[in-house]
Amino acid sequence: MPKAQETILEIDLKSLKYNVAFIKSKLKNDTKFLAVVKAFAYGSDTVEIAKYLEHLGVDYFAVAYADEGIALRKAGIRTPILVLHPLPFNFKTLIEHCLEPSLYSSRVLKAFVAVAKDLKQKNYPVHIKFNTGLNRLGFAESETETVLNILDKNDAIKVKSLFSHLAASEVLEEKMFTLNQIETFKSIAKKVTKGLGYQPLLHQSNTSGILNYPEAHFDMVRSGIGLYGFGNDPKFDSYLKPIATLKTIISQIHTLKVGDTLGYNRAFKATEPIKTATLPIGHADGISRQFGNGKGFVFINGKKAAILGNVCMDMIMVDTTNIDCEEGDEVIVFGPEHTANQLSGSINSISYEIITAVSQRVKRVFLR
């Protein structure tokens, strides 16, 4: 790869392939694999990533919202797509684009049935979500009869899967809670399956569920963050490869004397002579303002350079006093070696937030 000439997000599809293989190595042969590609495939790129994952043969995709699924269909993706958090407003377009909704409450289930009937659907595939402890979306266990009653009365929809979501699959101190969620899900699945008279797919695990709870793999697993190279645990991080590298360059170097200030509101004051580099990347590109004033850092020629002063919309300034570098040199914000996870720690964030923040202004470049 030639050195960066501007700010880019370099995405290594070989690493994506490697991560899929690693996660699949944790599954039984017949466990289906759902790839979560919401939020531009966790800030990387929706279409290229989905196309590549489709080529690798994943069984399912999931997105959060209808529009994300529509973008995939428009790009020619034919694999089934589960929409995790659809809103009734989008039900018609969802059906028009062959997207499969997660139905998580009586209100939403009834609304979907009405639209499906309106559009003369028969056995339209839907996924019923149950709340087993996250308390975010989903029917309660006590509502299984209600669900069955609504389902019983029509053939417009057919239940393709029953699913739930773990609240603390990466927190090993919460093992008892998680095992309880798994048992609750089993009990719900048993009741609903009996009532339906046919067997839908069952799924409950996200990446950390896959890695920590084989007993929660059921018929399918839903992996997001693992695909992109993070395992929410140093042990698993060491097996996975971050697929994205955020790179920029040095636009200009300045020398500050004692008493000079740097950036907006003069937030940084030089107490000794220093050298700074100005980089063409700012909060509009995904570098949170929280990283300003010494908290965040980048890497230049292998050395760590702290972000000084306030993060601007389009730029940051970093301390290069002790770094041998010149204008035009490449800068690494995060990547496989200096990970988004390490960077996230400096502002009490997590890898998920740092990688999904890279804005659409940043050009995506693919390594195949």
Ligand SMILES: *Cc1c(COP(=O)(O)O)cnc(C)c1O
């Ligand atoms: C985002 C999401 C996932 C993926 O979680 P990871 O921790 O990224 O693997 C799985 N299931 C649901 C319901 C989600 O919202």
